Amino acid sequence: MNGELKRLSSKNIEDIICCPGGLEVQEKEFLGDLSRTISWREMMVEIGLEGFIFYNEGTPRGFIEYMPAETAPYPIEAPSFAVIMCFHWATLDKEDEEEHHREENEMLNILIKETKHEFKGLAVLAWDHPVHFPVDMFKELGFDVIEKQDYLSLMYLAFDRPSKKPSLLGPNFESRDLSDQGKVAVDVGFSHRCPYSIHHQQKVKRAVKELDTDDIELKIHEIDTREEAVNYSISPWNWDWVFANGEKVPVHRLEIEEIKDVFREKIIQN
16 A cells, blocks of 8 residues: 555544545535534544544545444454454545555555454454445455345454454344324434435435425434434344334435325325
């Protein structure tokens, strides 16, 4: 990996590429206050968030974060383990998956070397996805699958022989269904850790506001702390979800008008 490596601290959080002005969010339109990605990390640093920011020619290009499992905002039970929170490398060519994979693999190797003398191992929630937290990348690094929920796999890498493998808690959250009352219950889970999650939550809020009807009851659930991650855990776990009368809404790929159409259809079904 070419360039400069700096430890994450309260003084350089703003250099994370997913925070305002970073390469991941530049030239994209987001709803909501993305500065909350900074204040959330400032809060997490106080309870154990650590990591690295990677620079190339002075420009922040990537980051990787981890926390003790005991305080990490994930529904993972893993005493004396660290949880890999988030990592991402922003390629200048969005189609360059080879660079993306190579640099993220190197970031993970640095993290493994950094944590192996402090923790019993690492735990991560990996995805059946070629780019986002890919299961195959973690397998290449020696991680094993413990538990699988649909597209999501709890994986771990033990440095010492643990007395107990990491495990997932929950699911504990049950979405509402108000169809018997002629209403649509909209439940939204989101986290200030991610600009996309902030954006998705704002899309739903705007859709509900523009529909301007008493037929929709909206509840927003923040998933910013460990307690919230456990209390609002679904299967497969995520910090970014929407339900309408118990049915999952793929908010990440819908525009506001399409979200409104989903809610209108739910109202008609009642």
